[in-house]
Amino acid sequence: MERDGMFLQQVINGLMLGASYSLVAIGYTLIFGVLNLLYFAHGEVFMVGAFVGLYLVILGGFDIYVALLGAMIACAAVGALAFLVAVRPVAKDRPLAPLISTIGLTIILQNLAIYIFGGQQLAFPETIGQQLYHFGPVTVSSVQLFILAVAIALMVALWLFIERTRLGRAMRAVAESHETAALLGVDVNRVVLITFILGSGIAGVAGVLDGVKNSSISPFMGLEAAVKGLIVMLLGGLGNVPGAMIAGLMLGLIEIMSAAYIGTTMRDLFSFLILILILLYRPTGLFGTRTAE
């Protein structure tokens, strides 16, 4: 009974961790889907979201919902800007050029944050009343429930958007082929811009949730989120949005389980070993990929 309780508790913790991985990876995979390029600055957009959220809470005195909304809007704007200055003007036929220009943007965003906020960790204040709920042997905090609820609501909304709306259909068409979509009357540039806005907005929410979860944020939080997001994108299949959602939860589970039962230093080792095994034996990810290589 004691062991079962511990196991269930780890499952909950893993899902919690995984939910934020999913949110970051969704943006990656959306952008990869429509552009077929590795967009490096996504982790920093996530970081910007956390800082916008923190400032809305501390300086504005707003509650967490306003902070989430504000971070979403601010990050959507950053994402649109990123597309307009670092992706669109760069030649598409050289795969490394957009990678380098978004690396440039990554460096700019990170150092702008260090310049404005300083290079230290900042405490993220408590915005949700800390309350513990006991379900049998499992203990869940109100913060964990909140994070999971927001993440799932966002993912469901996004999935509905992609599958049920005209714009979502246009996005899927562009992901299949730019030329065909353009021939069928889709404004490709506009769709790509909207994809950046969507993906970045979600990353902004993920940033705030990460601040709430860890009670602290720093200008360096983007890199780890970026790397984990990339692994999840790959695990779920490049360009596959539901794949990224499930893969994020899976990676969270795997990390928490390996930390709990094998050892904390092995946690990162495991995620990268998985990355390498997937690359070698199932490069299309666990759930198939939308883009042909």
Add this chain to the structure above:
Amino acid sequence: MLNRLIDAYTQSILVFTGINIIAAYSFFVPFKTGQVSLGQGGFMAIGAYMSAIITQKFSLPFVVALPTGGLVAAVIGAAVGFPALRIKGIYLLLLTLGFSEIVEVIILSWDYVGGAQGFRNILFNSHTLEYVVVLIVVLIIFLSRLERSSLGRAMDSIEQDETAAEVIGVDVVRIKLLAFSIGAGIAGLAGALYAHHTTYIDSTTFNIMLAVEILTFVVVGGGSTYWGPALGACVLTLLPEFLRTLRDWLELVPIAWTNFFPMNRVYDFLHEFLDFENAKRLIVYGIILMVMMIMRPDGLITRDSLQQLMPRLVEQLTEARKRIARRV
């Protein structure tokens, strides 16, 4: 010998520029066969730790440690490169990134080399600059010869079209593996030189941002000729240093020129603006990267620009190449 001619600060900048050039070449060799690696930081770490173990734990001289570090990195490079042959493009990029991270985690949890505390008190090599200069000269000679050799042209053909290269009888597997392994070995040498210059390394010294930086050197300098990586490494390493000195130059302007309106305002504004602390310098660096990729996506030097720069030389080279081609 060089110690007496150059002051310590300049020497240190030159050493780091040189190590960056070597690291850029370590990326360039596999890149010539179309393999884009984000693992060069990991190979540098292997060379650095291996050589530091040899000089510190076995008390052997640096002359022994340097090639051993390079060799071990090359062997591990072959081991990583072999499974990596099956994949390319973004998949290879992610695979090598994963490799780098695994190296970082292993170093972090390996107490023999200091673990999280880092590897301390590594033997200081006072002749790093000489080693670096010699190694760069050797690399440039090697690469210039490679370009004219049948191996070099086989590498080019693999980069252009792997299937076509295979069809005309190029041993794609062997050459790609060789290039990846040589690149890893060069990175190992760069790491060994670095460790014995700074005398302290830890798991974050060779992190993923370093690998990204190395990739940036080559793409910004230009990946189509062997001059590109060296130029990119020079420009991007010296650029932040250059930004630092801009304000010193501004202060050289005679006071008589700037003590009246509106020049005093302009001067004050510039003086304020050029106060380049670290974060601000890196912001400028990022902007330059972005602008570079928009203006010159092929890098600073390309084969075409070389041709415009030195038409005679290139003419002779192509002449020579044709002669060799006829012979082969």
